[in-house]
Amino acid sequence: MIVNFPKPYDDEIFYSVVARYFEYYRVGGHKKILKALFLSDTISATLDFPSGLKDFCCNIKNGGFSEEYIINNHTLFPYYSRFIDSKKKTRILDSMNNKSGNIHTRVGINAGVFSPLQLPRFCRKCYNEDIKSLGESYFRRAHQIPSVPICLKHNVFLEKLYIGVNFLNKHYFIPPSVIENYPKLEASINDNKLVKEISQRACNLLKLETAHIFNNQAYLYNRKIKELGFLKNQKSIDLASLYEAFENHFSPQVLLTFKSQVDINDPSCWLKSIVRKHRKSFDPIRHILIENFVLSFNNKSVTTKVKSKKWPCLNPVCEHYNKKVISKYKSSIDKKTNREIKYIECSCGYGYTESYLENKGVTFRRVKIYGNLWEEKLNLCISKGISIRKTAQILNCDSKTIKLFLDKKCSNSKISITMIEKKKQWLNLIKQNSKMSITELRKLNPALYSFIYHRDSNWLTKQKYPINKPQPKLRIDWGKRDSDFLLQIKESINYLKITGYNKRKNKTLLISLIGKQAIIEKNYSKLPLTASFLEKVTESKEDYRIRRLKSAQMKLIKNNIDVNRWRLLREARIREDYLTSKIEKVVEDLLNGKELKDKNLLSA
Known part of the structure; x- marks a missing residue:
């Protein structure tokens, strides 16, 4: 339980509150402080959307903290929440309360133009005022909105913290006190009123009364x-x-x-x-x-009134001929000429397009479909023996259009006769090759298959074809594979010994060296020899630390340096946090000068 956690200032970002606590109680390193606050040492120092708030609030004893209070008053969630639907909002809040990620992806920040801030921004004038009135400063929430570049109070552009890569740690919360040692630059004044107005509207989204208004209308x-x-x-x-x-x-x-x-x-x-x-x-x-x-x-x-307009039907055999009765149309823009083209269709099925030619100052119309009523009249005229020219006059079209329709009608009748013949050929092909599947028959006569398939695919697939049984899969000799993998792993161990590899030799390393990682991991139970050998020769983290201690002792003795506890641990690069009872016993034995047999797979 944390008793003396600092109280957040008005509009202070949650990152800043934790950073001030880091500065007050810097005992045991930042990982220990994270563990004490969030019950986890893997929490990232995130400016806008912190996580692990549920455990944090349960761990703070001095009260006044709840997940909802922190999210609404000390994070950037209200700034984005107005434009997020309720389902996404629930997932984001769940991620903030627990220790799950993908928050920036769910909000849409990763795909946006403004990347999330990695380090805090500050206003030098606000900092100086805080030092005078409070004795310390803090990072303001409004200053961390990525799209707002200015401090609204002083109308100056915000400054960014720049920390060297060697000092940057994603788990470390940088305290506001670092601003004191930061280069003092003259703040740039914003002279654009509209920039300040837009920035003010953006900061207003942080207020609760405007943050949760969401309009889900697509248009x-x-x-x-x-x-x-x-x-x-x-x-x-x-x-x-x-x-x-x-x-x-x-x-x-x-x-x-x-x-x-x-x-x-x-x-x-x-x-x-x-x-x-x-x-x-x-x-x-x-x-x-x-x-x-x-x-x-x-x-x-720019307000203009669009008058309702109606268009006539141009079908001469329709009762609505030349009457303006059509009020609905479909509109599109021609990509080449950038001209609006309207498609108008009557209830009789007759449809045409209309567009305005600006260079000629005329309206251009083109028939796209004649419809059933028009075609019935055409068939009637032809059956009565009326000439093509006279039929064209009756139907208000060109004589070439009548010829095209007649040619199409003749070609359709020819196709139907040809189709019957082609189907007979296919049936004969099935009889002659009764044991062949449809795929094999297709290879015998691809032209015939293609002709029928493109015109009547249902008939083609409904014919009876023999079912080909799939070939049985070849069985894998897992015993042989097991022996081969075992031999390859032993060779990789010899390779490590020759090259003088001294780091930890775990299971993943040995499997990856032979290039069969996926096969071995997926079929681990089928490879008993390989599995038992790996369990025998691989090092655990504890064994690896013991081996480092042994090496450290030998190095200190070789260089004529006294072997004591702190030198041994420092040379072996082992922190106090990782000392188990077994390692403690090894350290004690090494200090007493005892020789140990370490588990080294290179000697296996």
Whole structure:
């Protein structure tokens, strides 16, 4: 139980609270302190989303701490939670309370533009004020939001801590006191009001009253942008106008500061994705940018009314011919000409496309499908013996179109006759080769098979073919394999002996040396000789430490240095934490000058 854990300051990040405790009670190393606080020495020093909070709260006796209180008031969870659905939120909270990872992946930070901060950021002016008023300083939560570059209180850009790689440890919480010895640079002042306004809106997300508002509408911004009047037709957004207005509202400096530059020619541009159906997560700062744009934009400047329009049916044999009764259509953009093309279809089945040619100033229409009603009239005219030209006049089309339909009809009848003949050929092929499967028959006549398959695959597969029994698999002689692996492992041990390898010789090392790791690990029970030999010759961690102690004793004696406990342990690189009763006895025997037989697999 921890009794004297420091009380967190207002808006202090949880990382800073633990770091101050590290500084107060630096006894036994940071791993021991982690073990005392979180009941685990593998907890990482994470700025935004700490884990292991459940054990931490149970271990703090002075009260005032709960998982919910820490998460809502001293982490960055509220900043992201507004844009996370309830299922993901539950998983993230569970990961923070327990000791599981993947939090940044679940939030969407790893795939975003702002990477999670590895080291804290600070404001020099805030630090000096804290020293005067509190006697110590702390890392503020608002300063650790990756997308917020300034201190809102003093309107200056934040400074980053830079620690050498040799001193950087993922389990070590860096205390705020290191700022005192940090180079004192003149703080850069922010002179952009919009940067401060956006940063203020981002920091407001840390407040509980705004943090848990989530709107799960897939087309949330799509609807809002359309309401502003950025419409190309009844359904599509006018991206050209939207990009122009967006870039006029936000200067390039602001967009660069928040890593949110836009490019209309970029197909994966974030602005296009956020105003369409949301298929991925976006950084909260980009939600704030689009919300700021929507709120501050003048609706009246681009609002246009789209009048409802109807189109006529162009089928001369339909009762709706030349009457504007069709109100629904499908719209698409031609990639080559960037022209809008509408597809209009009547209930009679007659469909056509319509597009406006700006260079000619005319509306162009093209028939795409004639429909059953039109084709029935064509068949009626042909059966009555009406000429092709007269039929074309009746059906309001070109005479070449009538010829194409007649040729298609004749070719379909020819295909049906040919299909019957091809099926007979295939049945004869089955009779002549009654023991062959469909795959073997296909190899005999691939052209015939391909013709029938592409026109009537169901008929082809329904025919009766003999079932080929699969060939039995070859049995593996595991006894021989066991002997071979045993011989190879012994050879690898000799190789280690020749090369003078002195590190720990465990099971994984010996198996990997022969290049058969997967086979041996998956079939360990089938290899008794190999398994028993490995159990016999491999070193445990305890045996390895004993061997190091023996080597350390010999080295000290060789160099004429007194053998005492602390020298022996330091030379053997063994910490007090790892001393077991067996190792303690070995140390005592070595200090008394006794000779020991260590378990060394090189002599096996």
